[in-house]
Amino acid sequence: MPHSKVKDRLGKILAAFAIAGALIAAPAVAANATTHNLRVDNEHYNVKQTYNTARYHGVGPASFVLLSHSNVCGSAFQISLMHTSGDSTKKLEWFARGEGVQSFRWHTGSLTLPSGSYRVTAQNNCAGMPDITYDWTGRLEL
Amino acid sequence: MKNKTKAVWGVALVAGLTVGAISGANAAQVSSGAQIPEGFLSADETITVFNDIDQITDLTLPEGIGWPTVVPKELNEKDTVFEIGYIETTAHLYWLCAWESALVAAPAARGAEGESEELAAVADFTETEWAAESFEDPEGAWTEDVLEPALAGDLSGVEQDFASSCGYYELNQ
Numbered sequence: 001m002p003h004s005k006v007k008d009r010l011g012k013i014l015a016a017f018a019i020a021g022a023l024i025a026a027p028a029v030a031a032n033a034t035t036h037n038l039r040v041d042n043e044h045y046n047v048k049q050t051y052n053t054a055r056y057h058g059v060g061p062a063s064f065v066l067l068s069h070s071n072v073c074g075s076a077f078q079i080s081l082m083h084t085s086g087d088s089t090k091k092l093e094w095f096a097r098g099e100g101v102q103s104f105r106w107h108t109g110s111l112t113l114p115s116g117s118y119r120v121t122a123q124n125n126c127a128g129m130p131d132i133t134y135d136w137t138g139r140l141e142l
Numbered sequence: 143m144k145n146k147t148k149a150v151w152g153v154a155l156v157a158g159l160t161v162g163a164i165s166g167a168n169a170a171q172v173s174s175g176a177q178i179p180e181g182f183l184s185a186d187e188t189i190t191v192f193n194d195i196d197q198i199t200d201l202t203l204p205e206g207i208g209w210p211t212v213v214p215k216e217l218n219e220k221d222t223v224f225e226i227g228y229i230e231t232t233a234h235l236y237w238l239c240a241w242e243s244a245l246v247a248a249p250a251a252r253g254a255e256g257e258s259e260e261l262a263a264v265a266d267f268t269e270t271e272w273a274a275e276s277f278e279d280p281e282g283a284w285t286e287d288v289l290e291p292a293l294a295g296d297l298s299g300v301e302q303d304f305a306s307s308c309g310y311y312e313l314n315q
């Protein structure tokens with residue numbers, strides 16, 4: 001086989017691996033996901049704040065990325081979604097903004113969230129600073 | 143729309159209950175010592191609102207169905223606070239489950255034009271003042287998945303929505 005054909009074939013194989021790797025690494029997002037841009041000012045440290053807005057989700061995956069945070073305080077910003085049933089996703093955590101998109105896992109571990117309405121719960125612990133507040137923004141694909 | 147007039151009383155009642163709950167919790171804290179943020183209630187205060195859930199909206203449930211009495215399990219979580227209006231959202235989602243259940247149980251009761259009290263109530267879900275403020279579905283996925291098929295006589299979307307979303311409703315029956 002000519003050297004150039006071997007290189008071509010090798011290139012195609014490497015490209016296939018690269019695409020497969022990118023697909024595996026990419027966060028799972030439903031084809032019909034809706035983007036919700038979230039912005040919260042003056043969230044309090046050390047309390048888990050659950051919001052009352054219900055966001056509908058057809059069955060499938062969902063993801064979140066923390067776009068800005070005024071001070072994660074050496075701890076972690078945590079966010080989860082609570083379903084109408086009262087069950088929740090596992091928490092996602094960011095120790096700093098810019099850590100990239102993460103996919104939610106249902107409490108069973110599945111990346112597929114059941115359909116229904118979800119309410120957002122967010123928390124950031126910060127020892128010794130109970131009365132200080134922080135601001136955050138993020139993009140929820142639901 | 144009937145829900146507009148109902149909403150006036152609903153808002154007044156929610157406001158009254160909320161003010162009462164807040165004024166009774168002067169500088170309240172959660173167990174971590176953190177103060178309760180403005181616009182939020184402690185779990186105990188939210189349970190107080192929940193105990194009057196039948197008064198915070200003027201929504202009508204199907205005949206024979208009562209408002210929930212089982213405290214939602216998330217209200218027992220330590221150091222969690224809930225945005226004011228949280229129970230109003232719970233009430234509307236419960237109300238939808240009640241009418242979805244009634245619709246699935248009585249499809250034969252529909253009239254010649256496919257209209258029924260149950261279908262009309264389910265169709266009202268996104269028309270309420272609450273939905274305008276506190277239900278986000280910008281792409282209309284719920285309408286597409288659940289309501290539109292039901293209006294065309296296909297209740298599979300309603301059945302799926304009920305099966306996926308109404309565990310808390312069933313817990314109260």
